[in-house]
Amino acid sequence: DLFNTNAAIVRDLTAAVAESCPKAMLGIITNPVNSTVPIASEVLKKHGVYDPRRVFGVTTLDVVRSNTFIAEAKGLDVSKTNVPVIGGHSGITIIPLISQCTPPVSFPPEERVKLSTRIQNAGTEVVDAKAGAGSATLSMAYAAAEFCKSLIEALNGQEGKVQCAYVRSEETEAKYFATPVLLGKEGIEKNLGMGKLLDVEVNLLKAAMPELIANIQKGEQFVGDSK
Ligand SMILES: NC(=O)c1ccc[n+]([C@@H]2O[C@H](COP(=O)([O-])OP(=O)(O)OC[C@H]3O[C@@H](n4cnc5c(N)ncnc54)[C@H](O)[C@@H]3O)[C@@H](O)[C@H]2O)c1
Known part of the structure; x- marks a missing residue:
């Protein structure tokens, strides 16, 4: 389903960002944005690189x-x-x-x-x-x-x-x-x-x-x- 597929994509791409480019600005347009932004944020936190000023849900x-x-x-x-x-x-x-x-x-x-x-x-x-x-x-x-x-x-x-x-x-x-x-x-x-x-x-x-x-x-x- 849409949630599990997209949630996993956002989780895995964000982990790659956290490892390779932790200061990137992250604009997340993948639906459901209400949930994918918290997903990306939690992954960045797990990697110790979360900066809330750099994570955006594109609305x-x-x-x-x-x-x-x-x-x-x-x-x-x-x-x-x-x-x-x-x-x-x-x-x-x-x-x-x-x-x-x-x-x-x-x-x-x-x-x-x-x-x-x-x-x-x-x-x-x-x-x-x-x-x-x-x-x-x-x-x-x-x-x-x-x-x-x-x-x-x-x-x-x-x-x-x-x-x-x-x-x-x-x-x-x-x-x-x-x-x-x-x-x-x-x-x-x-x-x-x-x-x-x-x-x-x-x-x-x-x-x-x-x-x-x-x-x-x-x-x-x-x-x-x-x-
Ligand atoms: N925020 C908004 O305003 C808004 C509006 C419309 C659609 N969307 C969302 O945008 C997303 C894309 O929509 P679409 O119509 O272009 O879908 P689409 O299925 O046409 O395109 C998705 C693309 O992502 C690629 N992809 C899949 N898994 C990937 C991965 N792990 N890594 C890299 N690329 C991967 C696919 O090969 C495909 O080219 C969806 O999540 C949709 O819900 C958001």
Whole structure:
């Protein structure tokens, strides 16, 4: 199944990174990201080389989708639209913060709920549309490229590079949580946190937590069980 196959790949590749290139920046896009980031982190810890500033779950695609859907709905230029997305990277753990969109946008409550739900289910929408021929590929590559470009620019000394990413976090009771992070020469320079949420966003957050925490525990357990 997807979990065991991908979990083992991430575990083994991370062990190779820990041995050969322990200071690498690790951008993990392999699903389920909610669990593969804890897996990579536990493996790095086992090797004594874990630096939480250097491990990222790539959730950029959730931001790309949010920007696209909101720009379409409001007739905005998508390249100038930016919606932070927090939480995790599957289903209800994906929390778009439409209230923090740049430029500011407003929607009637039902439309906001519909948009949030579409963003959360966008991966499934692609899987269904491809009807057995796989999942999102080009958009994933675009999102990965955007994240990596930002990170490389920050490593090269450009200031002010911010990306949402799923990282080790103290923001909530979940050990790993996506928020906007400021990138710098050593990886995460500062976690910018989730800012102020609307009540409806607080409710999305509450709904996400049990699944997110369970996904994290599943990843940690996987490494604990692999001797
Ligand atoms: N985070 C995101 O936004 C996002 C979005 C879409 C897909 N994904 C994930 O990205 C991953 C790749 O998706 P895809 O559609 O390109 O899958 P794919 O099956 O088309 O490609 C996977 C590739 O990995 C290679 N591979 C398998 N085992 C390997 C190993 N041990 N070492 C090195 N390479 C190995 C395979 O040969 C294959 O070329 C999946 O885990 C998918 O769930 C993430």
